[in-house]
Amino acid sequence: MAGRYAPIDSPDETTLFPYHDLTPPTVAAVARARRRIRQHLPETPLVRSESLSEALGAEVLLKREDTLPTGAFKVRGGVNLVASLDEEFRDAGLLAASTGNHGLSIAWAGREFDVPVTIGVPEDANAGKVDALEQLGAEVIPYGEDYDEAREHIEELAVEREARYVHSGNEPKLIAGVGTAGLEILDERPDVDRVFCPVGGGSAAAGYCLTLGAMTNASVVGVQAEGAPAMYRAWHEETLEGLDSVDTIAEGVATRVPFAVPTDILQEGLADFRLVSDDAIADAVARLFETDRIVMEGACATAVAAALQAGDELRGETVVLPVSGRNIDREKFARLLAEREY
Numbered sequence: 001m002a003g004r005y006a007p008i009d010s011p012d013e014t015t016l017f018p019y020h021d022l023t024p025p026t027v028a029a030v031a032r033a034r035r036r037i038r039q040h041l042p043e044t045p046l047v048r049s050e051s052l053s054e055a056l057g058a059e060v061l062l063k064r065e066d067t068l069p070t071g072a073f074k075v076r077g078g079v080n081l082v083a084s085l086d087e088e089f090r091d092a093g094l095l096a097a098s099t100g101n102h103g104l105s106i107a108w109a110g111r112e113f114d115v116p117v118t119i120g121v122p123e124d125a126n127a128g129k130v131d132a133l134e135q136l137g138a139e140v141i142p143y144g145e146d147y148d149e150a151r152e153h154i155e156e157l158a159v160e161r162e163a164r165y166v167h168s169g170n171e172p173k174l175i176a177g178v179g180t181a182g183l184e185i186l187d188e189r190p191d192v193d194r195v196f197c198p199v200g201g202g203s204a205a206a207g208y209c210l211t212l213g214a215m216t217n218a219s220v221v222g223v224q225a226e227g228a229p230a231m232y233r234a235w236h237e238e239t240l241e242g243l244d245s246v247d248t249i250a251e252g253v254a255t256r257v258p259f260a261v262p263t264d265i266l267q268e269g270l271a272d273f274r275l276v277s278d279d280a281i282a283d284a285v286a287r288l289f290e291t292d293r294i295v296m297e298g299a300c301a302t303a304v305a306a307a308l309q310a311g312d313e314l315r316g317e318t319v320v321l322p323v324s325g326r327n328i329d330r331e332k333f334a335r336l337l338a339e340r341e342y
Contacts, residue, residue, distance in 0.1 A: 005162040007155070011260040012240040015155035017165060019086075024265050025176035030210055033080040033176040034183055040079050040112060041068060043184050046320070051291035056307065057315040061189065063181060063322040066296065070104040070132070072325035073178055073204055078105030080177030081166065082113050089164035090115050096166040097121070097151035099251045100129030101325050102201075106166050107138035118163075120154035122146050126251060126329045146246065148256045169201035169259030175210070178203050182211025185320060192218045193317035196303040196310075198324055199224045199231045199273070200253035202262030209269025212320075219271035223306040225250050225298075226275045234258035235266055235273045249278045249332070252299025252325060280305035285328070286340035295333065300324040 003018065010016040025033075045064045052060035065073035082094070093116030096106045103119035110117035118139040121130060125142065133140050143153040151168070158165035166174075181204075185192060195212055197205040199222040213220040224232045228246035233239065242257035266273075284301035287308075288294045296304075303321045307314065 077174030179207030250298030
C-alpha cells in the first residue's frame, strides 16, 4: 500500500497522492452531492438585506451559509466527501490542514460517519475554531506560522501514517458539495444577475461557477484580500506559482499557494476577480453587524466589501452575497466593532 500513499507529481505547489482526482466536477456531480447532503444538512436561507439593498439601489440577497452546523459553507463539501469515502481510508482516518473552516467541515463529517480526523492548524490559529475542532473529536496539531506551513506538515504526516489527506482545494467532491448552495439559490431565484464570492482556495467560487454561472446568465465575481492575492494572481496571470507571504486580517482567505482544480474552474467560469483592502473588510464586518445583526468572518466580508465598492455599478441588479462563515475570533470582532462607527 506504500505506493498509494507516496506523493505524485503535482501541477501546483501542494502535495498530491495517487488517490487524488484532478478532474473538475460536473453539474451532475453537484446534483448527486445535493441528494447525499440533504440527508445530513439543512438548506440555508436566502434573505434580502434591506440595508445593502437600499445602499446599492439593488436587490441584495444574503445566502446564509453561517446557519450550517459548523457556522460555515465548507461542511457541505466535507459531508459529500466523507459520506462517499472509500472503505480503505476509514480506519486510518483523514488528515487535513486548515485555518479553521475546512478543518471543521472534515471534523464534523468525520464524527457524523465515524471516521477519525486529524487537523493541522497554524500555531496562532483562531482559538474558537480550535476549540470547536476538539469538541468535534478531531486531533488538532498546531504547526507553523501560517496555513501553508501547517499544510506542508500535514502532507508529510499523511505519508508517515499512510492515511488519506483531504486537500483544501484539489478535491472534486469538496467542490461539488459546496456547489449545492448554488443549486439552492437557483431553485429560489433563477433571476440572479451577479454573485460576489470570497476566494481563499477557491472551492466556493468554483461551485457557483458550476451552477449559477453555467446554468443562468449570472456573473460570478471572485473577491480576495489585497494582502493575500494568490488566486487573484493565478486567475489574471494564468500561473500556479505561490506567494512568499500573505498579510490580511481575513485568515480564511490567507493562502499563499493557488490550487490547480479550482483555478481551472475559475479561469473558465469567473466573470471578474477583484481585490479589497483590510480596511474595507473590517468596515464590512462592522457594517453588517450594525445594520443586519449578522456576525461574519473577515473572509466572508470580502464579498460585502466588493459589492459596496462596486456601488452604482449594481443599481437595478439582483445580487447574491454568500455569508460564508461566522467563526470570527471574539477579540478580533470586538476590536473591529470598536474601531468602526455605524
